[in-house]
Amino acid sequence: MATIATASRHEQRSIFAIVAAGGIILALSFGVRSMFGGIVVPLSDDLFTGRIEVFSLSIAIQNLVWGLAQPVFGMVADRFGDRRALWIGLFCYIAGIVVCVVGTTPLAQHVGAGLLVGMGISGTAFGVVLAVIGRAAPVDKRGLYLGIASALGSVGQVVMPLVASWLMAWFDWKLTLIIIALMLAPMALCIPMMRAEAAPPTDTDRGDNVLLRQAVATAFRYPGFVFLTAGFFVCGFHLAFITAHLPNFVQHFCVGTGMSPQELRAYGLQALSLVGFANIIGTLLATQLGQIFPKPYVLSAIYALRTVAILVFLSQPITPVSVMIFAFAMGILWLSTVPLTSALVLTMFGPRTMGTLFGFVFLSHQLGGFAGVWLGGLWFDMYANYDVIWYASIGLGAVAAFLHLLVRERPAPTD
Secondary structure, three states: HHHHHHHHHHHHHHHHHHHHHHHHHHHHHHHHHHHHOOOOHHHHHHOOOOOOOHHHHHHHHHHHHHHHHHHHHHHHHHHOOHHHHHHHHHHHHEEEEEEHHOOOHHHHHHHHHHHHHHHHHHOOOOOHHHHHHHHHHHHHHHHHHHHHHHHHHHHHHHHHHHHHHHHHHHHHHHHHHHHHHOOOOOOHHHHOOOOOOOOOOOOOOOOHHHHHHHHHHHHHOHHHHHHHHHHHHHHHHHHHHHHHHHHHHHHHHHHOOOHHHHHHHHHHHHHHHHHHHHHHHHHHHHHHHHHHHOHHHHHHHHHOOOHHHHHHHHHHHOOOOHHHHHHHHHHOOOOHHHHHHHHHHHHHHOOOHHHHHHHHHHHHHHHHHHHHHHHHHHHHHHOOHHHHHHHHHHHHHHHHHHOOOEEEEEEOOOO
């Protein structure tokens, strides 16, 4: 009995260590990513005569590559080890920021901030990290641990935009990026801790017994997985558009402030920080609701509430108060979709192919992110507003709310 109790305590300490390390990796990965919206204008002024569409395309490429590389990193993790995928991701992340700092042409920014940073995020974000936690966690507590790790990851989005706004007040965008790149260093201490034995097989873990290719083919024949994947496109559209363009939107359309353009842009970064703070609350709340109600219904409610939040925000004058209220509301609904979506993939197909299958779901998310970021910058350069992109966000949110009502929380059939 004493041996069993000791083993149980050891396993508990092990999962706590994995969740903590995974949360720190997510916090750094998403925190650094969230500050790119704060340098869109100064970088564009310095390199591209004020045209934000060029660097918006770089960030759009970042989102697209993040999605395209996610299944690849998932396969690397599933076949060769999670830590190898994480190390590759960290190297790409740092290399991408360096290229962004030294590059002076659109191509250099597309390669640095776009291709390499996108690969870096892909290798250090949800697809790999949550797959480790999903394999390490007991079946009955997977949803809880996935939610805790996702919430910890939101801390980076609270801290990094505030740090970026402070650095931008003192330094130019290049030195700001160099300092922020150095903040990725703690990842090197956390990656060795991301070690997980395969979870004991259960009736729902049928993905353990099929090859990756068979699992992917099965997944895309299952309507619930297809609807989940399509709905995640909308999540990516919302998050990437707001992350990349909210500082510029606040700078140009927030009224009655008496602030300079630079102060308004910093205020937009502070709003993104509030998004990150509220996301901690929202992610934990959604995780608990997912234990009580069917997860597809909780997801449907999240997308419906996003639609309402954007509608209310646009129907009122854009003021400092309304910006912060909107940021808090969207933060509650921000990444709360991720633990629910990843838990549904686990329920449908089991943990063995989690990295690969969630990678494909996340690819859809990043295709939405590409569209949101690039179209936002393109539309602003053409018409000096974001009206159509906001309206598209509303329509897509309503579609996603409907699609998730069609998803069923149960194992997918094997044939």
